[in-house]
Amino acid sequence: MRKKLKKPEVLAPAGTLEKLRTAIHYGADAVYIGGNAYGLRSRAGNFTYEEMQDGVRFAKENQAHVYVAANMVAHEGDMEGAGDFFRKIRDIGIRAVIVSDPALIEICVTEAPGLPIHLSTQSSATNYETLNFWKNEGLERVVLAREVSMDEIKEIRQHTDIEIEAFIHGAMCISYSGRCTLSNHMSARDANRGGCSQSCRWKYDLFEMDLTGKRQTVFSDDADEPFSMSAVDMSMINHIPDFIENGVDSLKIEGRMKSIHYVSTVSNVYRSIVDAYCNDPHNFVFQQVWEDELWKVAQRELATGFYYGVPDEKQQLFGKRRKIPVYKFIGQVLNYDEATKIATVQQRNSFSVGDEVEFYGPEFTHVYQKINKMWDESGELIERAAHPMMTVKIEMKQPVKALDMMRKRK
Amino acid sequence: MIELIATAESLEQAEALINVGIDTLYVGEDRFGLRLPTSFSQAELKEITDLAHRNQKNVCVAMNAIMHNDRIKLVLPYMEFLQDIGVNSITVGDPGVIHLLKTNQLNLSYIYDPHTMVTSGKQVNFWAKRGAVGAVLARELTYEELTAIAAEAMVPVEVLVYGATCIHHSKRPLVTNYFNFMKVQQTDSNNLYLSEPKKPGTHYSVYEDINGTHIFNTDDINLLPYLEKMYLANIKRWKLDGIFTPGEHFVNIVSLFVKAKKALMKDNWSQSLVEQWNEQICKLHPQQRSLDEGFFLKDPDEVK
Numbered sequence: 001m002r003k004k005l006k007k008p009e010v011l012a013p014a015g016t017l018e019k020l021r022t023a024i025h026y027g028a029d030a031v032y033i034g035g036n037a038y039g040l041r042s043r044a045g046n047f048t049y050e051e052m053q054d055g056v057r058f059a060k061e062n063q064a065h066v067y068v069a070a071n072m073v074a075h076e077g078d079m080e081g082a083g084d085f086f087r088k089i090r091d092i093g094i095r096a097v098i099v100s101d102p103a104l105i106e107i108c109v110t111e112a113p114g115l116p117i118h119l120s121t122q123s124s125a126t127n128y129e130t131l132n133f134w135k136n137e138g139l140e141r142v143v144l145a146r147e148v149s150m151d152e153i154k155e156i157r158q159h160t161d162i163e164i165e166a167f168i169h170g171a172m173c174i175s176y177s178g179r180c181t182l183s184n185h186m187s188a189r190d191a192n193r194g195g196c197s198q199s200c201r202w203k204y205d206l207f208e209m210d211l212t213g214k215r216q217t218v219f220s221d222d223a224d225e226p227f228s229m230s231a232v233d234m235s236m237i238n239h240i241p242d243f244i245e246n247g248v249d250s251l252k253i254e255g256r257m258k259s260i261h262y263v264s265t266v267s268n269v270y271r272s273i274v275d276a277y278c279n280d281p282h283n284f285v286f287q288q289v290w291e292d293e294l295w296k297v298a299q300r301e302l303a304t305g306f307y308y309g310v311p312d313e314k315q316q317l318f319g320k321r322r323k324i325p326v327y328k329f330i331g332q333v334l335n336y337d338e339a340t341k342i343a344t345v346q347q348r349n350s351f352s353v354g355d356e357v358e359f360y361g362p363e364f365t366h367v368y369q370k371i372n373k374m375w376d377e378s379g380e381l382i383e384r385a386a387h388p389m390m391t392v393k394i395e396m397k398q399p400v401k402a403l404d405m406m407r408k409r410k
Numbered sequence: 411m412i413e414l415i416a417t418a419e420s421l422e423q424a425e426a427l428i429n430v431g432i433d434t435l436y437v438g439e440d441r442f443g444l445r446l447p448t449s450f451s452q453a454e455l456k457e458i459t460d461l462a463h464r465n466q467k468n469v470c471v472a473m474n475a476i477m478h479n480d481r482i483k484l485v486l487p488y489m490e491f492l493q494d495i496g497v498n499s500i501t502v503g504d505p506g507v508i509h510l511l512k513t514n515q516l517n518l519s520y521i522y523d524p525h526t527m528v529t530s531g532k533q534v535n536f537w538a539k540r541g542a543v544g545a546v547l548a549r550e551l552t553y554e555e556l557t558a559i560a561a562e563a564m565v566p567v568e569v570l571v572y573g574a575t576c577i578h579h580s581k582r583p584l585v586t587n588y589f590n591f592m593k594v595q596q597t598d599s600n601n602l603y604l605s606e607p608k609k610p611g612t613h614y615s616v617y618e619d620i621n622g623t624h625i626f627n628t629d630d631i632n633l634l635p636y637l638e639k640m641y642l643a644n645i646k647r648w649k650l651d652g653i654f655t656p657g658e659h660f661v662n663i664v665s666l667f668v669k670a671k672k673a674l675m676k677d678n679w680s681q682s683l684v685e686q687w688n689e690q691i692c693k694l695h696p697q698q699r700s701l702d703e704g705f706f707l708k709d710p711d712e713v714k
Contacts (some may be wrong), residue, residue, distance in 0.1 A: 059411050073526070073527055073529055074529065074530050074532075074533075075530055075551075075555055075710065076529075076530045076531065076558040076710075077561075077710075078528050078554050079530065079532060094520065098444060101527075101530075101533060102533050102536040102537065102612075103530050103532035103533040103536055106532065106536050107532075124476050126476055126477060126478045126479075126504075127477050127478055127479050127481070127504070127506045128479065128482070128484040128506070129477075129482050129485075129505075129506030129507070129509045129510055130477075130482075130504055130505050130506035130509070131506075132506070132509050133505040133506055133508060133509035134505065136509070145476075145701050147476075147478075147581040148478070152478060155479050174580050174582060174584070175578050175579055175580040176476055176580065176581060176622075178526060178527060178580050179476075179525055179526055179527075179578070179579040180526070180577070180578045180580075181548075181549075181577045181578070182551050182577055182578050182625070183547055184550045184577070184713050185550075185577050185627050185628075187608060188712055188713045189713065189714065190550070190713050190714055192526065192527070192529075193714060195713075200578070202606070203607050204604040204605060204606065204607065204614075204713070205604065205605045205610070206585075206588065206602060206603070206604055207602070207603055207604075207605070208597065208599045208601050208602060209601055209603050209698045210601065210698065211696060211697060211698055212697055212698065213697055214698075215603075215697035216597075218594075218597055219592060220596065225591065225592065227588050227604060228588075229578075229580070229584055231582075232498050264714075294633060306581065309579070310582065310583065311582055311587075312587055313587040313588070313590045313591040315582075315586075316582075316584075316587055316591070318588070318591045319591070329619070353570065359639070361628075368597070
């Protein structure tokens with residue numbers, strides 16, 4: 001008898017209300033956002049209480065959840081008002097808060113009872129006893145460290161019943177999360193309070209030094225590639241069944257700073273894969289189009305991190321970068337008129353008559369065509385949609401839907 | 411009461427440290443503890459513990475590693491061994507270890523030490539309420555913050571007063587990966603450093619071990635001039651880390667801190683003594699390395 005598969009949640013990042021709506025529209029079961037305080041992305045768009053309310057309302061209408069990341073490691077004074085913050089977001093209907101600092105966990109437990117807590121990856125949880133510790137503390141879920149392998153996940157699942165969340169896609173710390181203060185020391189910015197300056201991705205000189213302070217470079221001076229600690233991005237696109245078979249509850253996508261182009265594309269792809277596998281695991285066949293789609297928003301090389309072994313040099317960015325095909329997000333469909341076969345589009349980047357463009361929507365729908373005819377707001381035929389956010393009407397060969405996105409190759 | 415805690419690289423050095431007057435030896439094995447001068451076998455740990463106890467000194471064993479499943483399985487028998495030989499405390503950075511301590515009701519005191527993470531009194535108290543007898547504070551704290559934490563904490567807090575500061579811990583073999591990329595045989599040197607772009611004078615120590623890659627700040631810590639301030643702020647557990655200060659030099663530096671401790675206890679702390687000791691520390695400190703006071707003198711708003 002085959003065990004019944006639990007369908008994991010697809011969890012997407014949402015830096016803004018628009019990204020929240022986009023992620024959910026494109027299939028995310030849940031999104032995580034930042035509040036105005038206590039988070040680790042001081043430069044990501046963070047939500048006011050009003051925006052949270054709107055976001056939660058939209059999520060509820062679509063059977064989705066909103067989590068709030070409050071994963072900073074607080075110093076004295078930073079915690080002021082945290083209890084009030086947790087109560088407010090609980091009352092707004094935030095489904096859970098993502099925390100790493102035990103001081104904030106305690107405030108949340110005592111001052112905002114009823115708000116579920118997820119342990120952030122920032123706490124580097126790497127074994128089942130750690131998960132059991134946090135389960136006894138009343139936490140609902142633990143986000144695993146990115147250093148945990150697939151075999152370890154399997155073993156962890158066998159030894160604990162707390163919910164498990166694992167990263168499946170996006171940029172990664174090259175250190176154990178939280179265990180790096182390069183930025184504090186080199187840039188006077190606190191990595192664990194949202195200030196990380198990504199010093200790991202800088203270029204360093206590696207040398208030997210003897211007891212008298214005499215230096216000797218390890219490589220000749222003309223060594224063309226300096227030392228660096230830049231990790232390629234993670235993509236587990238080819239291995240989603242492993243997470244599902246091992247009972248992972250939530251599949252997390254990184255990137256609260258990323259665009260709606262990224263959020264929509266990545267949510268769409270992973271939604272499709274999870275559905276395809278869970279609907280019929282025996283006959284599941286990986287579709288190359290899923291992977292091709294992901295590469296359209298990739299910014300770096302992609303790899304599987306620690307899931308299938310300790311990452312070697314190929315999982316770091318050294319030397320000449322492979323040119324990644326870059327697509328440009330150019331517009332979003334506002335509506336489509338069946339009768340006239342005309343789409344009304346809001347321009348997000350310029351495009352012209354003659355351009356080969358691609359429309360994509362939820363459930364992995366795609367329409368490819370060349371732009372033959374388009375008109376501006378006043379109905380004048382135009383050659384080029386050049387003005388930011390202008391409304392453009394485009395003659396379509398196939399139908400599209402409102403909220404579909406439009407991209408083209410750069 | 412001031413407690414001076416020092417790492418030991420050998421049984422001989424442990425003995426010398428006891429002789430110069432430390433209170434606690436900090437030792438361990440690298441499967442369980444992070445960034446130790448020497449990884450000791452269980453037999454050696456027993457020997458060191460017996461030695462310390464014969465001299466009425468304490469032993470704290472490093473168990474502050476981030477444990478993956480394969481390690482966490484070894485933790486319980488290891489802690490039972492430590493309990494049997496009677497070590498006085500362990501450091502812990504992984505809550506899984508605390509879970510095992512609790513569920514197995516071991517008679518072993520633990521000090522919470524997750525490297526960069528302990529930055530508030532409230533956090534110290536979270537662990538105190540769960541049995542911690544102390545906590546090692548993050549290095550990225552200013553005097554003002556240290557004072558506020560010490561005032562709030564229910565258990566003693568520990569501060570690094572001498573030695574190297576780890577500022578990056580990766581599970582990846584970052585040095586090996588680089589050598590492999592360069593297609594060059596990896597050097598067996600354990601004196602590797604990094605310098606920052608456009609700051610050729612900087613020298614961040616970097617090395618790999620079974621726990622991954624560790625990078626240390628360009629300046630090592632020396633808080634000897636500020637011991638009185640800390641004493642008055644009720645920060646009285648002082649750790650000295652000899653990972654990059656081998657042999658006798660480390661013992662001699664420790665002995666200067668012992669002198670400073672005695673001066674404070676006898677109320678004859680003076681600026682001229684401090685200057686004298688500090689000068690000696692600078693001479694004994696490895697020439698190729700440098701010293702400063704870390705975050706101690708910074709304004710809390712300087713690094714945000």
